[in-house]
Amino acid sequence: MRRIGIIEINEQAEKIPNCIRFDKGSSKFPLPEEVVPHFHKAIENMRDKYCHYPNTGGEPKLKQLIAEIEKKNNRQVSAENITITHGGTSGLFTALSCLTRPGDEIITSQYCFELLSLLTSHFGLTQIRTDFSQIDEVKKAITQKTKLIIFNSPENPTGKVYSQKKINDLAELVEYKKIWLLSDEVMHGVVYNNTFWYGPSTDNERVVTINSFSKTWFMPGGRIGWITSKDKRLAELFGNSLSMQTEGVSLFSQFMMAEALKSIGYEGLLAKRMIILNDYSFGTKRYCPKTFGATKDSLSLLGARRNEFLCQLRTG
Helix, strand or coil: CCCCHHHHHHHHHHCCCCCCCCCCCCCCCCCCCCCHHHHHHHHHHHHHHCCCCCCCCCCHHHHHHHHHHHHHCCCCCCHHHEEEECHHHHHHHHHHHHHCCCCCEEEEECCCCHHHHHHHHHCCCEEEEECCCCHHHHHHHCCCCEEEEEEECCCCCCCCCCCHHHHHHHHHHHHHHCCEEEEECCCCCCCCCCCCCCCCCCCCCCEEEEEECCCCCCCHHHCCEEEECCCHHHHHHHHHHHHHHHCCCCHHHHHHHHHHHHHCCHHHHHHHHHHHHHHHHHCCCCCHHHHHCCCHHHHHHHHHHHHHHHHHHCCC
């Protein structure tokens, strides 16, 4: 597998003082201070478990708490529908390794995360790009070799947020065609200007979702994500695949997130982080000049242009 280009850009940007970064979805925010007190509790939990190998598919305590998050997304799931992964990338790798075979075709947006192209090559697949905002174009892209559709909202890199109708259309299509819909939702909490995020219903067993705490909790270094599937056979398969890859996900990270989820009001933390993110994105004086070393005027102009661009994209 060739090296992902965004990593090369990231390494070059690290060498440039005060570089304004649009290369990688990794914020420069410090670790949320609300999480720090829970480190000690996570260590205590590890002592109780004697730091053995993690449970296949993830620790039950964390899986149950994540199931509660999914219920807030109007999904009736339980811990047995959740598989803990090493972040969203691990979730995509695991899902593709279990759902596809060499020679299969997968459908992605015409604009998509570079990693999908690398995974396509790694697994011997063919990537078909199309316009997800036009359901007829998606239908045309499906062939007898199509195994799944990888869908991402908010979309990376455009930022486009798809409407509930368009998402429902995709879900109905995969059910009719007996293919899979892999919904990448790692950016689901990062929306602006009173935009609403919608995800496909997991009551449709042809729907598999990928999520993580990296973006919405601003903690990509924690490396905790999850896969959701109402198909228990698939959930077991995902867990077995992860065990084959790494013998499970870090116990410390799992216990840390479990303690954070139990003790921290997620909506309050997310709202606080979104205020900071809006300040970064749209050039207010509270955070941007200090962090990036840029002037207020230059960042305000940058934010205004980006805001205009995103508003044009988010019409799906």
